[in-house]
Amino acid sequence: MTYAPYDPADGPRVALKILIAGGFGVGKTTMVGSVSEIRPLRTEEVLTDAGIGVDDINGVEAKNTTTVAMDFGRITFPDGIALYLFGTPGQQRFWFMWDELCYGAVGAVVLADTRRLTASFAAIDYFERRKTPFVVAVNCFDGGRRYGMDDIRSALDVDPDVPVILCDVRQRESAKKVLISLVEHAIKVGGP
Amino acid sequence: MDDDSRREQWLDEAAGPIVRPYAVTRGRTRPRGEKLDLVTILVATGRIASDRLAPEQRRLLTLCRRPCTLADLASELDLPLGVVQVLLGELHHNGLVEVRVPDLPAEQPDRRLLMRVLNDLRAL
Ligand SMILES: Nc1nc2c(ncn2[C@@H]2O[C@H](COP(=O)(O)OP(=O)(O)OP(=O)(O)O)[C@@H](O)[C@H]2O)c(=O)[nH]1
Ligand SMILES: [Mg+2]
Numbered sequence: 391m392t393y394a395p396y397d398p399a400d401g402p403r404v405a406l407k408i409l410i411a412g413g414f415g416v417g418k419t420t421m422v423g424s425v426s427e428i429r430p431l432r433t434e435e436v437l438t439d440a441g442i443g444v445d446d447i448n449g450v451e452a453k454n455t456t457t458v459a460m461d462f463g464r465i466t467f468p469d470g471i472a473l474y475l476f477g478t479p480g481q482q483r484f485w486f487m488w489d490e491l492c493y494g495a496v497g498a499v500v501l502a503d504t505r506r507l508t509a510s511f512a513a514i515d516y517f518e519r520r521k522t523p524f525v526v527a528v529n530c531f532d533g534g535r536r537y538g539m540d541d542i543r544s545a546l547d548v549d550p551d552v553p554v555i556l557c558d559v560r561q562r563e564s565a566k567k568v569l570i571s572l573v574e575h576a577i578k579v580g581g582p
Numbered sequence: 583m584d585d586d587s588r589r590e591q592w593l594d595e596a597a598g599p600i601v602r603p604y605a606v607t608r609g610r611t612r613p614r615g616e617k618l619d620l621v622t623i624l625v626a627t628g629r630i631a632s633d634r635l636a637p638e639q640r641r642l643l644t645l646c647r648r649p650c651t652l653a654d655l656a657s658e659l660d661l662p663l664g665v666v667q668v669l670l671g672e673l674h675h676n677g678l679v680e681v682r683v684p685d686l687p688a689e690q691p692d693r694r695l696l697m698r699v700l701n702d703l704r705a706l
Contacts, residue, residue, distance in 0.1 A: 400649065401623065401648045401649030401650055405622075405623055407620065407621050430657055431656055432656070462653060464654070467702035467706075469702065473699065474620070474621050474651065490619075491620065494621075573700045573703060574700060576691075577693060577697065577700065
């Protein structure tokens with residue numbers, strides 16, 4: 391791919407998505423903030439309830455929604471490629487937005503915390519089922535027992551070729567490494 | 583208590599109070615035509631609107647003089663994604679904005695692009 395000289399004032403040339411997922415309090419917001427400039431973004435959760443959400447003839451619906459804050463950050467590279475990071479709330483009821491986020495995405499980072507690995511199982515299941523390339527980034531929280539990589543791997547029960555890496559996403563270099571391993575993995579599992 | 587008033591009072595600690603953000607879209611909650619992706623890059627075509635535009639749509643058109651994604655625009659306007667999706671869908675439908683690069687046709691970005699991103703990240 392060859393690009394002509396790029397002027398940032400021209401806006402992004404190519405925009406790509408990466409999801410930052412994982413259970414409650416695993417460090418999603420921290421990770422987005424340490425590698426990119428974090429910006430406010432809201433989406434809305436539709437409160438599904440029998441009898442509402444039915445289209446009338448004008449396409450006007452009586453939907454009840456509540457807004458949900460997402461982590462959102464952008465890294466713009468000098469060649470005009472922009473990487474958009476989306477961190478979604480950990481609770482399972484916010485998954486309604488994941489399909490849309492996953493579509494065409496490079497892949498996902500599942501953050502996990504050794505003190506409660508189970509909180510990230512649901513996210514792992516989701517990306518496995520959806521065949522979205524993902525890596526598991528295990529945050530070494532203070533006070534968390536240091537487990538060996540093999541123990542963590544077997545507890546997570548992920549496919550042998552899914553990268554599992556230790557990180558401290560409060561540090562930019564560490565968060566960057568996580569993204570690099572995701573892109574490497576996406577290249578490896580991706581098609582031609 | 584009837585259903586409506588119960589819904590109005592419903593509060594969510596994680597998500598905040600229930601709002602009716604679709605007032606700015608005149609109640610429309612679904613975009614016209616194809617749904618625009620969060621990272622679809624849009625740019626104003628410069629065409630003059632024939633209908634009256636909502637103030638938010640005028641702001642969107644101004645911002646789109648420089649190519650922007652839906653996510654950028656929603657963040658900039660501080661409106662929920664779904665609302666901006668509807669507003670932009672209408673602008674797109676009426677030829678006021680256009681998609682800059684074709685939407686990623688594949689489920690996965692292509693390998694060469696990923697290689698490029700990898701080098702970019704390493705150089706960061
Ligand atoms: N030791 C350590 N602490 C971390 C790390 N990442 C995040 N933290 C801390 O963990 C706490 C929670 O981090 P957040 O980034 O808010 O987690 P989150 O996933 O966004 O949380 P929710 O949005 O509430 O689900 C913060 O106090 C962070 O400083 C890490 O890699 N190592
Ligand atoms: Mg958070």
